Amino acid sequence: MFVAAGLTILVTMALALIRALLGPTVYDRILAVNMFGTKTVLLIAVFGFLTGRPDFLDIALAYTLINFIAIIAVLKFFEYGDLSRAGRSRAKRVRR
Amino acid sequence: MTESVIDIVSWMCLVAGGLFGIVGGIGVLRLPDFFTRLHGAGLTDTLCAALILLGLMLQAGLTLTTVKLILILVFLFFTSPTATHALAKAALHGKLKPVLAAKESKRSNI
Numbered sequence: 001m002f003v004a005a006g007l008t009i010l011v012t013m014a015l016a017l018i019r020a021l022l023g024p025t026v027y028d029r030i031l032a033v034n035m036f037g038t039k040t041v042l043l044i045a046v047f048g049f050l051t052g053r054p055d056f057l058d059i060a061l062a063y064t065l066i067n068f069i070a071i072i073a074v075l076k077f078f079e080y081g082d083l084s085r086a087g088r089s090r091a092k093r094v095r096r
Numbered sequence: 097m098t099e100s101v102i103d104i105v106s107w108m109c110l111v112a113g114g115l116f117g118i119v120g121g122i123g124v125l126r127l128p129d130f131f132t133r134l135h136g137a138g139l140t141d142t143l144c145a146a147l148i149l150l151g152l153m154l155q156a157g158l159t160l161t162t163v164k165l166i167l168i169l170v171f172l173f174f175t176s177p178t179a180t181h182a183l184a185k186a187a188l189h190g191k192l193k194p195v196l197a198a199k200e201s202k203r204s205n206i
Contacts (some may be wrong), residue, residue, distance in 0.1 A: 001107045004111065004114065005148060008113075008114025009114065009117060011121065012117040012144070013120030013126050015119075018125055019124050025130060025192060027183060027190070028130055031124070031133060031137050031183055032137075032142075034179050035120075035137045035141065038140070038141050039117070041172070042144070043105045045148075045168065046152065054156065054164075055167065057164040057168070061171070063170060068176075068178070070177060071182070071183075072179065078190070079189055091139070
């Protein structure tokens, strides 16, 4: 049964990967990569149970946080074109 | 007896989670524009992840493994809506317009 769950997760990852390659805009690609990362976490968890060694869950836990930080950083880069700039509301305050 | 019931429930959770994942993946691939694709990705991020992790929790029983699975679930429940919100905000800020139906776009033109 873990094999079936792992296979469905792999199919979902393949679909997300096709969207990441096709994606007309950069946001479609980021969305697909975010989904791919979430499914990777699930795949690591299921694979740990499949092999009878649930120690992989620590890696899955770390991967959740790394994935989130990476998505937010990439989004900020594409929204402002720069990682070192402050957000919009603060920039307005500085201008005044 | 109870063990087999827990087994059946956890298998149902795993299979349902996998089905929701495939449905969300097809949605991400087939839906017409970016903002509708966000909906498909949100489905896989919440329902698929929650059901699969719940099925694994039922298999693990009351151990440290379950605590780690609950931690993963809590982090996913906080981070994936935040990431979806940031994506939608960045797309709107980047001048990406949602595709509307013919009637809706006429109304917005008036």
